[in-house]
Amino acid sequence: xxxxxxxxxxxxxxxxxxxxxxxxxxxxxxxxxxxxxxxxxxxxxxxxxxxxxxxxxxxxxxxxxxxxxxxxxxxxxxxxxxxxxxxxxxxxxxxxxxxxxxxxxxxxxxxxxxxxxxxxxxxxxxxxxxxxxxxxxxxxxxxxxxxxxxxxxxxxxxxxxxxxxxxxxxxxxxxxxxxxxxxxxxxxxxxxxxxxxxxxxxxxxxxxxxxxxxxxxxxxxxxxxxxxxxxxxxxxxxxxxxxxxxxxxxxxxxxxxxxxxxxxxxxxxxxxxxxxxx
Amino acid sequence: xxxxxxxxxxxxxxxxxxxxxxxxxxxxxxxxxxxxxxxxxxxxxxxxxxxxxxxxxxxxxxxxxxxxxxxxxxxxxxxxxxxxxxxxxxxxxxxxxxxxxxxxxxxxxxxxxxxxxxxxxxxxxxxxxxxxxxxxxxxxxxxxxxxxxxxxxxxxxxxxxxxxxxxxxxxxxxxxxxxxxxxxxxxxxxxxxxxxxxxxxxxxxxxxxxxxxxxxxxxxxxxxxxxxxxxxxxxxxxxxxxxxxxxxxxxxxxxxxxxxxxxxxxxxxxxxxxxxxx
Numbered sequence: 001x002x003x004x005x006x007x008x009x010x011x012x013x014x015x016x017x018x019x020x021x022x023x024x025x026x027x028x029x030x031x032x033x034x035x036x037x038x039x040x041x042x043x044x045x046x047x048x049x050x051x052x053x054x055x056x057x058x059x060x061x062x063x064x065x066x067x068x069x070x071x072x073x074x075x076x077x078x079x080x081x082x083x084x085x086x087x088x089x090x091x092x093x094x095x096x097x098x099x100x101x102x103x104x105x106x107x108x109x110x111x112x113x114x115x116x117x118x119x120x121x122x123x124x125x126x127x128x129x130x131x132x133x134x135x136x137x138x139x140x141x142x143x144x145x146x147x148x149x150x151x152x153x154x155x156x157x158x159x160x161x162x163x164x165x166x167x168x169x170x171x172x173x174x175x176x177x178x179x180x181x182x183x184x185x186x187x188x189x190x191x192x193x194x195x196x197x198x199x200x201x202x203x204x205x206x207x208x209x210x211x212x213x214x215x216x217x218x219x220x221x222x223x224x225x226x227x228x229x230x231x232x233x234x235x236x237x238x239x240x241x242x243x244x245x246x247x248x249x250x251x252x253x254x255x256x257x258x259x260x261x262x263x264x265x266x267x268x269x270x271x272x273x274x275x276x277x278x
Numbered sequence: 279x280x281x282x283x284x285x286x287x288x289x290x291x292x293x294x295x296x297x298x299x300x301x302x303x304x305x306x307x308x309x310x311x312x313x314x315x316x317x318x319x320x321x322x323x324x325x326x327x328x329x330x331x332x333x334x335x336x337x338x339x340x341x342x343x344x345x346x347x348x349x350x351x352x353x354x355x356x357x358x359x360x361x362x363x364x365x366x367x368x369x370x371x372x373x374x375x376x377x378x379x380x381x382x383x384x385x386x387x388x389x390x391x392x393x394x395x396x397x398x399x400x401x402x403x404x405x406x407x408x409x410x411x412x413x414x415x416x417x418x419x420x421x422x423x424x425x426x427x428x429x430x431x432x433x434x435x436x437x438x439x440x441x442x443x444x445x446x447x448x449x450x451x452x453x454x455x456x457x458x459x460x461x462x463x464x465x466x467x468x469x470x471x472x473x474x475x476x477x478x479x480x481x482x483x484x485x486x487x488x489x490x491x492x493x494x495x496x497x498x499x500x501x502x503x504x505x506x507x508x509x510x511x512x513x514x515x516x517x518x519x520x521x522x523x524x525x526x527x528x529x530x531x532x533x534x535x536x537x538x539x540x541x542x543x544x545x546x547x548x549x550x551x552x553x554x555x556x
Contacts, residue, residue, distance in 0.1 A: 005322065005349065009317065009318055009321045012290070012318075012321065013314060016314055027304075027305070029471075034471055034554065035304065035473070036290075036294055036472055036473045036554045039294060039554070040553075043279070043283050071279055071283065071287070072554060073553065073554065193307075193312055194314055275318075275351065276312065276314045276315045276317070276318045276349075277352060
């Protein structure tokens with residue numbers, strides 16, 4: 001399979017993995033977000049993922065987000081695609097490693113940053129406030145922020161560095177994807193259906209750091225509570241994890257950034273030979 | 279979305295629909311066949327589905343089957359792809375109708391037939407015995423049958439006509455896809471999540487005719503029993519259908535041809551505007 005095919009499959013396996021507390025999975029739809037919308041989002045993102053294998057990551061990301069939004073009618077996998085795009089590019093260059101993906105990140109341009117901003121116009125994304133003094137660069141301004149980018153000569157890497165302290169996906173971008181590669185190694189080492197391994201990886205990632213989407217939407221205390229509870233469930237049976245999942249669904253708490261990291265880790269594991277017929 | 283994207287999404291929605299008695303679905307893996315293998319099969323088939331939009335259906339079908347088998351490690355969607363390939367071609371020509379797809383079928387060549395035979399070399403397919411006197415054309419001979427095809431100047435349509443009385447997919451090919459278009463109209467008229475509509479369409483198709491894969495694998499009596507029971511469940515609640523599903527799973531009876539027809543009907547419905555965010 002090609003890197004773009006593995007990336008699309010990673011999106012599908014991520015949403016299939018269950019129980020994945022707080023998120024849509026094979027066994028759970030949310031009130032306003034259904035499993036089948038994630039299937040459609042993955043299909044729609046494929047064209048952009050193929051573009052990532054061949055060209056600039058910013059434009060490829062925008063194409064993937066536009067395709068996802070058109071197919072699913074909502075924002076199903078924006079964060080996943082932000083992580084997958086440079087990883088697909090690195091894999092297509094036969095250098096899927098922390099160094100290889102850092103090379104891709106370092107090579108991003110102001111044009112990549114402009115495409116990243118345009119991507120926000122295709123769908124609604126929950127984002128933290130911009131750093132103090134960086135209102136002109138608020139991603140919620142979409143294409144209106146592009147002139148500020150050009151004036152300041154900011155690349156996509158520069159832009160993501162600005163939010164690395166409050167967005168785990170941005171932190172991965174600037175730090176060589178450490179959590180993604182570690183989770184991928186755990187998926188590789190595990191046994192059983194790949195979607196089950198993804199669900200375990202999700203719970204491990206949730207126990208590792210507070211989910212930054214939860215911080216944005218519900219505050220730090222809630223994110224830390226989730227981390228604590230995930231930590232206590234590392235050796236738990238499926239029923240205990242399912243009870244945690246029911247609780248989060250009821251409260252409307254969605255650790256979406258942890259799902260993004262899980263999808264990216266699945267991609268790396270698939271590239272390294274993990275397969276659904278293992 | 280393009281016809282190839284709709285076709286891939288149809289494969290994913292088909293396997294997501296539940297309960298779909300006897301088959302893998304969102305809530306059921308079989309012992310030797312897992313949900314995630316169908317996700318991978320759909321991803322792997324995409325390249326062939328894109329080829330179907332642009333060129334000869336036989337070669338596109340072979341590419342789709344090879345991609346499916348490579349990605350899933352097994353035969354997840356051979357029959358679905360046989361139905362989808364000419365439908366994608368007709369849609370790409372802006373003529374997705376019984377007449378439009380019949381034009382595609384009538385235009386098939388001996389080369390399309392040869393590619394169809396080669397497709398059997400990529401994966402294991404359960405097929406009925408060939409008609410009396412047609413042993414040289416047994417699909418289980420794979421590429422070895424190609425010289426017999428050429429000698430007799432048989433197109434892909436001709437080949438499928440030979441088994442139209444014992445394979446519902448072949449019958450659709452030569453008759454203008456009547457059951458597929460009827461089921462698509464029912465999916466269009468229904469409301470609710472598309473995968474739920476697919477599960478209903480499956481049960482209606484099962485009640486309509488004996489499943490020909492079940493006839494091949496278990497004999498006519500079993501296929502007729504399934505049809506009868508499906509007929510009795512048309513107004514049943516989810517629990518009664520689920521009990522039927524449990525029974526078939528336990529007995530290892532898999533109405534796979536009915537699933538093929540369901541996927542094809544989903545494709546037509548998606549092309550006609552049905553969407554996951556309806």
